[in-house]
Amino acid sequence: MDLGLTGKTAIVCGSSQGLGRACAAQLSAEGASVIINGRDSDKLARVADEMRQNAVGKITPVVADLSTEAGRATLLDAFPDPDILVNNNGGPPFKPFGALAMDDVRQGVEMNMITPIALIQAVLEGMVARRFGRIVNITSVSVKMPVAGLDVSSGARAGLTGFAAGVARTVAQHNVTINQLLPGYFATERLMQGFAATAQTTGMDAEQAADQWRSQVPAQRFGTPEEFAQTCAFLCSAQAGYLTGQNILLDGGLHKAAF
Ligand SMILES: NC(=O)c1ccc[n+]([C@@H]2O[C@H](COP(=O)([O-])OP(=O)(O)OC[C@H]3O[C@@H](n4cnc5c(N)ncnc54)[C@H](OP(=O)(O)O)[C@@H]3O)[C@@H](O)[C@H]2O)c1
Numbered sequence: 001m002d003l004g005l006t007g008k009t010a011i012v013c014g015s016s017q018g019l020g021r022a023c024a025a026q027l028s029a030e031g032a033s034v035i036i037n038g039r040d041s042d043k044l045a046r047v048a049d050e051m052r053q054n055a056v057g058k059i060t061p062v063v064a065d066l067s068t069e070a071g072r073a074t075l076l077d078a079f080p081d082p083d084i085l086v087n088n089n090g091g092p093p094f095k096p097f098g099a100l101a102m103d104d105v106r107q108g109v110e111m112n113m114i115t116p117i118a119l120i121q122a123v124l125e126g127m128v129a130r131r132f133g134r135i136v137n138i139t140s141v142s143v144k145m146p147v148a149g150l151d152v153s154s155g156a157r158a159g160l161t162g163f164a165a166g167v168a169r170t171v172a173q174h175n176v177t178i179n180q181l182l183p184g185y186f187a188t189e190r191l192m193q194g195f196a197a198t199a200q201t202t203g204m205d206a207e208q209a210a211d212q213w214r215s216q217v218p219a220q221r222f223g224t225p226e227e228f229a230q231t232c233a234f235l236c237s238a239q240a241g242y243l244t245g246q247n248i249l250l251d252g253g254l255h256k257a258a259f
Pocket of ligand 1: 013014015016017018019020037038039040043064065066067088089090091092138139140141142182183184185186187188189190191
């Protein structure tokens, strides 16, 4: 299926590895010109070279720490008018509630709520004017279901979700959509951090912790970044203009609810 992305421009935040990288690669394979981002310039340059081998659209790396206003300005100065924005980052560290310092909470809110809101606000007007816009916020299954050690993640991302729910309805008439993609457990470095946190609190080794996490998933496996990216690309497609304000779980059945 042609997703209608040829000639579109996409910013994919936090895309030097993991889910962001896979989303960037998929959008580029579908014909979009993609701005990839991360904080490590050497790593980002290497990833850009690797991605170019299968890319259809142009790949442009922009090094910027999006937890800072200066970093967000750098990204937006380089590409002020994207057609597509994928909000993503590394997520707060796994920490038990009692061990959280207020600075951990502030940082989590900055990264997982304020940063995406600031970027959405900056790009929305242009999307409305061009009558095309696709915004995907990568959040987490932890918005719907608590995950041990991720209380800051759950809270900050729930705040973003509430914010986006209202804004999505104000721009829907202009063919601009805003949706959240909620990963369950995907095989990335971030998930390894989760296994390490479980290992630390239970005395298991990391492999046993991984088995325990996997056994919670009805699909009995972790998701792949590539399958996550395909759903992201569809949400960004020309065909997805009537799909907005939604929270789409990709979790192999992990969140056990009928609705
Ligand atoms: N993987 C899962 O199973 C899972 C489950 C639920 C939720 N999530 C959430 O989904 C998101 C992506 O997960 P992932 O597994 O792909 O994570 P990941 O492998 O840790 O990748 C995170 C990416 O974000 C970049 N990044 C981090 N902080 C940044 C900053 N301040 N400014 C710019 N870029 C930044 C990292 O690059 P640099 O470090 O080079 O900057 C990296 O490219 C995270 O928010 C995570 O919490 C993931």
